[in-house]
Amino acid sequence: MPEPSHYWIVNVRIPDCLIDSSFREQNLDLPLIPTLQRDRLFPCHLEIRDGQIAKVIANSPDSIANSIALESLPIIDAKQGMLIPCFSDLHTHLDKGHIWERSPNLDGTFQGALKGIYRDCTEQGNWSYDDLYRRMEFGLKCSYAHGTRAIRTHLDCPPHQFETTFQVFRELREKWKEKITLQAVSLVPLSFFVTPEGEKFADAIADLGGIIGGIAHMVPEFDQFLARIMTLAIERNLCLDFHTDENNDPESRTLYRVAAAALKHDFKSQIVCGHCCSLAVQDEETANETIALVKAANVGIVSLPMCNLYLQDRVAERTPRWRGVTLVRELDAAGVNVAISSDNCRDPFYGFGDHDMLQVFTMGTKISHLDTPYGNWIESVTTRPASLMGLPTGNISVGQAADFSLFKARSYNELLSRPQSDRLVFRNGMKIDTTLPDYAELDDLINF
Numbered sequence: 001m002p003e004p005s006h007y008w009i010v011n012v013r014i015p016d017c018l019i020d021s022s023f024r025e026q027n028l029d030l031p032l033i034p035t036l037q038r039d040r041l042f043p044c045h046l047e048i049r050d051g052q053i054a055k056v057i058a059n060s061p062d063s064i065a066n067s068i069a070l071e072s073l074p075i076i077d078a079k080q081g082m083l084i085p086c087f088s089d090l091h092t093h094l095d096k097g098h099i100w101e102r103s104p105n106l107d108g109t110f111q112g113a114l115k116g117i118y119r120d121c122t123e124q125g126n127w128s129y130d131d132l133y134r135r136m137e138f139g140l141k142c143s144y145a146h147g148t149r150a151i152r153t154h155l156d157c158p159p160h161q162f163e164t165t166f167q168v169f170r171e172l173r174e175k176w177k178e179k180i181t182l183q184a185v186s187l188v189p190l191s192f193f194v195t196p197e198g199e200k201f202a203d204a205i206a207d208l209g210g211i212i213g214g215i216a217h218m219v220p221e222f223d224q225f226l227a228r229i230m231t232l233a234i235e236r237n238l239c240l241d242f243h244t245d246e247n248n249d250p251e252s253r254t255l256y257r258v259a260a261a262a263l264k265h266d267f268k269s270q271i272v273c274g275h276c277c278s279l280a281v282q283d284e285e286t287a288n289e290t291i292a293l294v295k296a297a298n299v300g301i302v303s304l305p306m307c308n309l310y311l312q313d314r315v316a317e318r319t320p321r322w323r324g325v326t327l328v329r330e331l332d333a334a335g336v337n338v339a340i341s342s343d344n345c346r347d348p349f350y351g352f353g354d355h356d357m358l359q360v361f362t363m364g365t366k367i368s369h370l371d372t373p374y375g376n377w378i379e380s381v382t383t384r385p386a387s388l389m390g391l392p393t394g395n396i397s398v399g400q401a402a403d404f405s406l407f408k409a410r411s412y413n414e415l416l417s418r419p420q421s422d423r424l425v426f427r428n429g430m431k432i433d434t435t436l437p438d439y440a441e442l443d444d445l446i447n448f
């Protein structure tokens with residue numbers, strides 16, 4: 001029997017920061033139930049019609065009788081489970097994904113990760129059209145099944161590789177456009193952009209509809225590189241996305257320099273900076289100076305807690321002493337738009353993962369102590385990354401596509417204590433198949 005296109009989901013709890021603000025204003029008071037107060041969860045019912053949210057009503061004693069029962073529509077009873085808009089994953093590396101068994105990083109260090117990718121992509125030349133297409137699509141299948149609707153991926157762009165990679169990206173973006181909005185960022189040394197080939201490469205990124213990006217290092221020419229990149233981006237009306245300060249060196253201040261350059265060059269399009277780890281090992285005055293400049297330049301920050309925990313402070317036969325994450329709480333308190341994303345997945349930079357943004361949120365919360373209170377941090381994997389990608393935020397509001405995940409968990413404590421593998425994912429109001437792809441799909445590629 002086909003699923004109904006017009007129905008109610010009753011008895012859901014939605015983080016109040018993810019509900020349209022005009023609705024919140026009309027229903028200001030959260031009920032005096034401790035869990036709801038503490039987690040700021042709003043109890044309500046949703047009417048779904050033709051793939052959209054048609055009505056949101058507060059869960060009050062007479063609301064079912066007045067608004068629902070009379071319409072005699074099908075009802076899904078969520079039994080106080082949490083409902084969260086579909087995730088947006090702002091920082092990934094789909095092209096590197098799932099090569100762990102073929103090219104592991106056995107010492108687990110950052111240098112080991114760089115070598116592992118170089119060996120797999122360049123020395124062994126494994127990144128053929130077929131290899132990339134199938135591994136990247138495997139990542140998309142996982143993401144979709146876990147409830148993600150938008151992904152930005154960085155793409156390694158050595159000269160021998162990028163045309164193949166761009167071709168695969170184009171085809172997957174088109175094939176998956178109804179399910180996942182895909183964005184691409186170049187991942188190259190920033191010095192490349194001051195060469196004549198770099199200018200042509202900027203044209204190729206523009207032709208792809210991509211974003212200019214690369215890895216920022218504290219080199220003497222860094223400001224010159226930034227000036228060139230901002231000029232290339234302004235000429236082509238492109239956004240920017242950098243890997244900054246992915247280390248524990250207090251002298252590493254590329255984030256500060258990016259923000260300063262954005263102000264100097266009056267760069268108006270969105271800039272996102274990922275990692276920013278060294279901010280956490282700088283003295284407070286230095287860190288605050290950077291945070292203030294990041295806010296002034298409207299630079300968005302994306303923290304990659306799982307990858308940072310894995311790679312930072314890893315020395316053979318020594319226990320790590322720090323968690324590797326940036327100052328997410330201080331950045332957030334200063335009004336910076338802070339997102340949390342997954343980064344690498346089963347590759348030399350991060351040996352685990354499954355493109356599950358709930359796992360990212362769970363790990364991020366525990367690594368960065370974003371609990372007690374949870375505040376608005378759920379925005380960091382939903383509405384904030386969406387807005388940094390220039391997409392509709394996906395807030396729960398009337399007229400929006402009915403794209404959300406429904407969990408059995410009734411509180412953040414329950415949500416973050418189990419993997420929630422039994423979550424229901426709705427896209428355009430229809431329950432999707434949340435079966436994950438079988439690892440064996442890739443066996444012939446990775447010689448498992």
Ligand SMILES: [Zn+2]
Nearest residue numbers: 091154243343
């Ligand atoms: Zn990255």
